[in-house]
Amino acid sequence: MKHASAENIPAKIESYVSRNRLRDAFQQLRSYSARLGDWRLTDEIDRLEQSYSMMLRYATQGVDDPGRSDIYASIVRGIYDMTDRISRDMTKPLSSSVYFSTLRYEAMQSDGNLPVLAERYRSLLSEMSIYNLVTGAENSPASRARTELEMLERRVFNQVWIAYPFSSDEENAVKMLFEAEEVPDYFREMLVSALMLGLTHYYDERRLLMLFDFYQLAGSSRISLIALCGALLAMFVNRNRITGIKVSQRIEVLRDVTSWHEDVKTVFLQFIRTRDTERINRKMMDELIPEMMKLRPDIAKRMRDITSMPDIVDMEENPEWQELLDRSGITDKIKELSKMQEDGGDVFMSTFSSLKGFPFFSEVANWFMPFNIEHTAVTGALGSELAAVGGIIQASPFLCDGDKFSFVFALSSVPAMQKKMMLSQFGAQNINELELRNAGLGTVSEEKNNLVNKYVQGVYRFFKLFRRKGDFNDPFSRPLNLLQLPQLVPDLTDLETLSVVSEFYFKRGYYDDAFHVFRMLADKMPPDAQLFQKMGYCMQQKGDIANALEYYEQAELLNADSLWTLRRLAACNRMLDRREQALQYYRRIEVKKPDDLNTALSIGHCLLELGQVKEALNYYYKVEFLDNKSTRAWRPVAWASFVAGEYERSRVYYEKVLGDAPSANDYLNMGHLNLVTGDIKEAINYYNLSIDNDNGDAEKFISRFKEDEHYLTDAGVAPALLPLVVDALLYSRD
Structure with a gap:
């Protein structure tokens, strides 16, 4: 900080x-x-x-x-x-943050400048090529060279990260490393990430233009897309600092010579998917895992009945176990999470968040390192199993790089039997994924989506899980909305992109963002009833009923027969106390669906609120007639009968209500009924039950009682009696 x-x-x-x-x-x-x-x-x-x-x-x-x-x-x-x-x-002199601690450390080193470290790194790569070995015995030349190489990679990463402002010498050093044939691709990716990370601290136009260069000139689509991810994230973080025309001019060139337009859309969609990560985590932690924990006793019992444990790959699905999962609702939750994963959702965040405490993750650079089976942390953790396991993990299409490292470290510390089961499951899922890809089902676009998805997940994990994450400016702490960047307006405001983005926000309940994009869509396309419906719904979910009503009315003009729109118009008018208008819409719905219970109930409520009690009762009876097993009409019939002065009928229905999970309000209304019929003692008993049913909140009861006083006085109760009843009630509770 x-x-x-x-x-x-x-x-x-x-x-x-x-x-x-x-x-x-x-x-x-x-x-x-x-x-x-x-x-x-x-x-x-x-x-x-x-x-x-x-x-x-x-x-x-x-x-x-x-x-x-x-x-x-x-x-x-x-x-x-x-x-x-x-x-x-x-x-710089006083801050204890990771950034400034690293800055002070590098300033004290005798070789503490980027060009010197970059040259040493290239020389060491040449030396290692002479050994022509990946690993060697401990303290062998190859082993020592590998250790020094990894140390240099971290230091170069740190130098690129903390350098500010980026000098021409530093720029040349990074470009030299990026262009050198002997430099491995994984380190090129680390350089790109270091440039991006530095831009989250301080804006530096030279850095941003370098990321654009690497996006255009990288020899692999993976590095190219990672550079674009870094550039766009940096642009959003520094959106108020980007001035002048140099960045815009560079983007214009990229539009002409690269697949910029499609790639920007790909990155943007992955950025907005990070909004879903916390929601998925909550679903995992609050719903799926607790339900699975409840099943532990049943599963343990069945496990005890198994005399020998077969290889997990060969185990057939146990129908009894499946029945357990179906009954508990876990099957449906797993299907929902699987659909989220297919849509690019990060379903592994909660699983791997507890596996970021290994020493490897204490180094900032390691969070941005692509998984590499030659890394000493991997070879040390897997040992003799490296050949059998390393390739499977590296080829995994469903884990980001940081999670692959976590999996390796976790694997090294579990017993042999559990390790065998983990590897079998991991390998089986991997094989299924790879078979699908090899079958030609994965398009170039899908490959790009997956690549960007995994990189963004890794960056997201750093800002959310790094042990000193508070030292960094988290770009994901707010919606990462590239639509706010004027330089990208031509790339992200076509109908297809806006439609995809708006639907993503809308389906996941991000109504502010969805409305903003829907409004952009409305400016670009002919009037559309469904679009106005969704805009109205967004406003309604935000609590802006008046504006919601306006959009629903526009939807009605374009499609007057939509039952969904008519229901929303009726509900919004009623919420705004426009009961006559609400009733008109409910009558129109009734014509289309004469036997709909909800419509009949709503008409009854409107009539009751308009003082047409007898007609309201007819609709409540209609509900009871249409569904004699339903209890939905009991309360409105009881209350409407009370208001109409039909106290015996009201009592019959309130006795039904009180026998079926009564609420504090039900006891309150039964008290009112006894009060107007002259049984004050019984009224006070029910009022006490109302307070007890509401956690003993007497003040809340008094507030409700005062709201209903006009019904009591209209029924003939003397106004002077009402405060006496309340005081008598409170004394009875003392």
């Missing part, structure tokens, strides 16, 4: 820039730079302000300058850069 003396600097400067008060921004910069006493920073501020002064002079003299907006944008970018440099330099 930033040190207290510097943490507010960016916010203050940004406040001035956002209000176009650059003079005040420069004054603030001078004030902060004076504390550091760095003349180089002061000189740069001077040069930047001089450029601004010249621009102001030309502008005030009436000189027409078509490039003025670009100059202004470059000055703003310079102000932001200086702000970050000053904030960073003020924070």
